[in-house]
Amino acid sequence: MDDIQKRLIAEVADLHSVPEGAYSLRANGESVEMHSSANIVIEKKTDKPGIDIYVADGTKNESMHIPVIISQTGITELVYNDFHIGKDCNVTIIAGCGIHNCGDQRSEHDGIHTFYVGERSIVRYVEKHYGEGDGNGERILNPTTVINLEKDSTLEMDSVQIKGVDSTLRTTKAVIGDGATLIIKEKIMTHGKQHAETDFSVDLNGEGSSTRLVSRSVARDSSTQLFRSNINGNNRCHGHSECDGIIMDNGKVAAIPEINANHVDATLIHEAAIGKIAGEQLTKLMSLGLTETEAENMIINGFLK
């Protein structure tokens, strides 16, 4: 692995060496390394690009890393990763994609991650997207996440994109079973002429199912963002979506929330707030000795923490 690849892996997966446990690294359109553990088996798909991950029933406190990096210009790929999580598990999955594009051709990674989470299992899924490189080639990431939660299971997804991705369409579709919970926390910051779109769609089909979608975004320079969410309450359920955006310079953020209560015991809430940094926040931090720029950075860092 060269230095650029090592840095990308550190950015997206906080990895500085080969991790313990299950591991799959994909670089420049090819699977580079794969390692299974006793309870987590990773297999390469035979019919299309991607992997199948099988987590055995009762697997507790294990984690797996599945970073993807692209360091050549002009690579476009579509990858399918399926996660089959058994019953009564408690696992952490660290995914992420880093693109370094110094060339003039576009580099694009489209990943479709599908989760089947068994009864009573708890999954924490961390996804980080990062782009760098000073070429004119665009860096594009379009992650699709499909989530199926069985009875009393929980999936918590943390999705972060702070830097360097020119264009992204992030689609998440979820079907939630009885007593199951989906929590998604998304953080996005866009710069320059970047564009980011988020599209959440959640079907609360199970009795006592719930979801909480939280999006925090910052749009700087001339970047644009679009947040769409659609929560369908089809049973006794609780759904909450929250979109909080800070706009700076000529940035633009649009939020289009939709909540559909299709059952008399469905409770659905949407909150959205978009605006520039409040002047009084800047003044307070400046009155504690920060310059205006330092105050702005502290507010943004806190907001996206």
Next chain:
Amino acid sequence: MLELKNISYTVSDNDGSKEILKNISLTLQDDKFYVVTGPNGGGKSTLAKVIAGIITPTEGSIILDGRDITGLSVSERAKSGISFAFQQPVRFKGITVKDLISLAAGNNVSLDEACEYLSRVGLCARDYIDREINASLSGGELKRIEIAMTLARKTKVTLFDEPEAGIDLWSFNNLIKEFEKLHDDIHGMILIISHQERIINIADELILIADGEMKGKGTREEILPEYDCLTMGCRFTAEAK
């Protein structure tokens, strides 16, 4: 020493212009405890904001220890030794109590140190230190955190805008002790905007502001009759005598 020289502040809107502060001149000594009082809407908060640099006066100058600070920004005034506890504390998303106390103290304070400032304002420190300064905190809690920040800053000039608002009476008595302690520790100047009798009682001097003008500066005995005269009418106070 802080000197305000002929401070005026005028705002203009569609209905014409309005003078919020009218030619106020004041000399405030180090190591003194001042209380600014007067009717609501009289210009007290504006005066504090002028000192803190949040509002730039239309006329006049502000001199701190011989240096003209009129043109300095809020940050520069903060660095030159002015603290200001807002009347309405500001909420932030994702910034914790510890973040702001550390910032106020000027270093990465230890947990014990940060907790001490919170305990001094009557908050059970360990419950609060990692809380975000957001809408989950009540007005009274925010107000105490605001005051804790000024305790942590330890500057030579400390301004409080109505610190009693939203704080219950029992806690308030303890807060008064903290104001006195701050005064004893720093030997700096404290200026509190307040209507509260208990705060007025501990002031070295009162400053009476009404209708944007300074109506008086002096001891409690000198100023309070003037205040009553303003708020209740002089005929009433004359008759009461």
